[in-house]
Amino acid sequence: METLIQQFINGLVIGSVYALIALGYTMVYGILGLINFAHGDVLMVGALVALQTMLFLMGMAPGMSPLVMLAIALAVAMVICMLLGFTMERLAYRRLRNAPRLAPLITAIGVSFLLQTLAMIIWGRNYHTFPQLISTTPLQPIPACSSPRADRHRGGVGAADGRPAAARQSHRIGRAMRATAENHRVASLMGVDTNAVIAPHLRHRCRARRRVAGVMFASNYGNRPLRHGLQCRASRALHRRGAGRHRQPRWRDARRRRARAGGVLRRGLHRAPHLRLPQLVLPGHLRLHHPRPGADLPAHRTARRTRVGPGLSEHAP
Amino acid sequence: MNELVAAVPWLGKRNPTAARWLIILVAIAAPFIAWQFGRSWVRILDFALLYMMLALGLNLVVGFAGLLDLGYIAFYAVGAYTFAFLASPHFDVHLPFWVILPLGAAFAALAGVMLGFPVLRLRGDYLAIVTLGFGEIVRIFMLNLNYPVNITNGPQGINMIDPINLFGWDLSRNIRIGEDFTIHSLFLYYYFFLAAVVASIIFIQRLQISRIGRAWAAMRDDELAAKAIGINTRDMKLLAFALGATFGGVAGALFGAFQGFVSPESFSLMESIAVLTMVVFGGMGNIAGAIVGAFVLALLPEVLRDVAVPLQQALFGHVLLDPEVLRMLLLSLAMILMMLLRPAGMIPARARYCHDEHLARTLEREAAK
Numbered sequence: 001m002e003t004l005i006q007q008f009i010n011g012l013v014i015g016s017v018y019a020l021i022a023l024g025y026t027m028v029y030g031i032l033g034l035i036n037f038a039h040g041d042v043l044m045v046g047a048l049v050a051l052q053t054m055l056f057l058m059g060m061a062p063g064m065s066p067l068v069m070l071a072i073a074l075a076v077a078m079v080i081c082m083l084l085g086f087t088m089e090r091l092a093y094r095r096l097r098n099a100p101r102l103a104p105l106i107t108a109i110g111v112s113f114l115l116q117t118l119a120m121i122i123w124g125r126n127y128h129t130f131p132q133l134i135s136t137t138p139l140q141p142i143p144a145c146s147s148p149r150a151d152r153h154r155g156g157v158g159a160a161d162g163r164p165a166a167a168r169q170s171h172r173i174g175r176a177m178r179a180t181a182e183n184h185r186v187a188s189l190m191g192v193d194t195n196a197v198i199a200p201h202l203r204h205r206c207r208a209r210r211r212v213a214g215v216m217f218a219s220n221y222g223n224r225p226l227r228h229g230l231q232c233r234a235s236r237a238l239h240r241r242g243a244g245r246h247r248q249p250r251w252r253d254a255r256r257r258r259a260r261a262g263g264v265l266r267r268g269l270h271r272a273p274h275l276r277l278p279q280l281v282l283p284g285h286l287r288l289h290h291p292r293p294g295a296d297l298p299a300h301r302t303a304r305r306t307r308v309g310p311g312l313s314e315h316a317p
Numbered sequence: 318m319n320e321l322v323a324a325v326p327w328l329g330k331r332n333p334t335a336a337r338w339l340i341i342l343v344a345i346a347a348p349f350i351a352w353q354f355g356r357s358w359v360r361i362l363d364f365a366l367l368y369m370m371l372a373l374g375l376n377l378v379v380g381f382a383g384l385l386d387l388g389y390i391a392f393y394a395v396g397a398y399t400f401a402f403l404a405s406p407h408f409d410v411h412l413p414f415w416v417i418l419p420l421g422a423a424f425a426a427l428a429g430v431m432l433g434f435p436v437l438r439l440r441g442d443y444l445a446i447v448t449l450g451f452g453e454i455v456r457i458f459m460l461n462l463n464y465p466v467n468i469t470n471g472p473q474g475i476n477m478i479d480p481i482n483l484f485g486w487d488l489s490r491n492i493r494i495g496e497d498f499t500i501h502s503l504f505l506y507y508y509f510f511l512a513a514v515v516a517s518i519i520f521i522q523r524l525q526i527s528r529i530g531r532a533w534a535a536m537r538d539d540e541l542a543a544k545a546i547g548i549n550t551r552d553m554k555l556l557a558f559a560l561g562a563t564f565g566g567v568a569g570a571l572f573g574a575f576q577g578f579v580s581p582e583s584f585s586l587m588e589s590i591a592v593l594t595m596v597v598f599g600g601m602g603n604i605a606g607a608i609v610g611a612f613v614l615a616l617l618p619e620v621l622r623d624v625a626v627p628l629q630q631a632l633f634g635h636v637l638l639d640p641e642v643l644r645m646l647l648l649s650l651a652m653i654l655m656m657l658l659r660p661a662g663m664i665p666a667r668a669r670y671c672h673d674e675h676l677a678r679t680l681e682r683e684a685a686k
Binding site for chain 1: 379383385387440441442445446590593594597601638642645646648649650651652653656657660
């Protein structure tokens, strides 16, 4: 029984870490339609950067509380991987946005191998030991079934999951993101700078979470997961099941949708000087006329387009 | 061949006939040139020919039919293990080469169809993921099928595989002519593999301009439209997988016989990616591209091993980058940069679906301009 509970909790820990990775993954896929083969490798970089930061901190300030140290390492890893994600998108993926499907896929594989190789050059090929920051003594009240480490993992994973999901629901950038996911060409017609949506997306939302996952993975297993690039790739089939899930409409009734769109409009531009008007109208607009996820254009638009054919358009007012 | 001729720098555009003879001459003389640098270089050339065959087969699937296959090395493994089972002391079976080769090809084709059936409806990324999984499944099977019944001998692999024996002529034995002149077995293997590659090229070239090749092209460009004009896309996809796998299987069987030893680690994901890079680097959907890509990328790591290490020692006093790491670095950079800068590859495919004479005429016209 004890073993069962212990294994259950272990599974929960690993599962939540994987969930975290998969969440970042699904965001990239949902918006770009690109399987980011380099996802697992960014996880690896996150873990290694965190490790490096911790070793540095331990050398500089040995008396520092482990939790503070963990937080700092987390922050550093997040920033580094954000930059890494941004660079990847800017240099490799952006130019291939409208290329045939094979091109970005092959590029992503190349980026994945490149990151692995660079990590091998920088950190060497051997395993590294992740310092024990959180004590591993079992919690007493529930005999021998959990360690504080595992609990903290779950807490961390939960927090990291909740925040971007919530942001995606209500935040304006979140709406722009969802619009881009729905149809990036129409979204750009509506005035959304789709490149600006995609870049921070790769940069921030998913990478950051992956970073958290990287740190947790490493600190749970006590060694540096250099091979995770490959392992994650193998388990990608698993992640793919949920990929693109957030493209499904989430708001259930149209009234609420309209209210939201109207609310944004009423609040007006002065509240959001960094967003242009069409961007504010966009989410409600798209959702209203877009009952089927995956349909290319809202129904009324296709109808109008067929009426004004190429021959008629000259005479049209 | 014409595309290959046109790709010869400088000479190809000016004097195609001379370029053609140059290619033939180089192909025949290559092992003698390599021999000057040491025996291992001839062996490397032999492997380059095997990689060419693999790249040709993968080009069939990826370039012609447009199905991205990330587990292609699995068919190579099936061919190699078939040879190992049927011609080694492992099961104590020693069938003749001409029986095993078609069997290896047939098993690989069967594996191709087995992979093809479940992925009929998939395209693009999804297909890539499933084929990647398939490649890993095959490798892991070979790694673990040694218990409770020992079939593949696990991670130790199978060794002492019989060499290629062409009607009683053992390729692994040097031929001795007179007192001081011997033809090394590596040379014999080279010419045998060269013949196999040339045969594959002729076969694939005929295939490409046939009804099947055109059907593949239509399917690759627009599957729905291909269906609408009456192409049986299901059969065509299965055929693409099966034929691509056949080439992989034949190359695998030759590899097993040449190496004399097979183990699962020769068939890792990295190898699949390397073959894919060869196809992408040379130019997808293009026979000449596959050949050039395979040749360059198979020789590259060996050249690096020979050049980069002493160079680094001379420059920095010690080896900074392992040749193996350098190889991976260059492969990945080749992949990214090729996709960004020359998505069509070193030799872009052109005028693909016409007969050879037409292509020759087109090239001449371009040269005249």
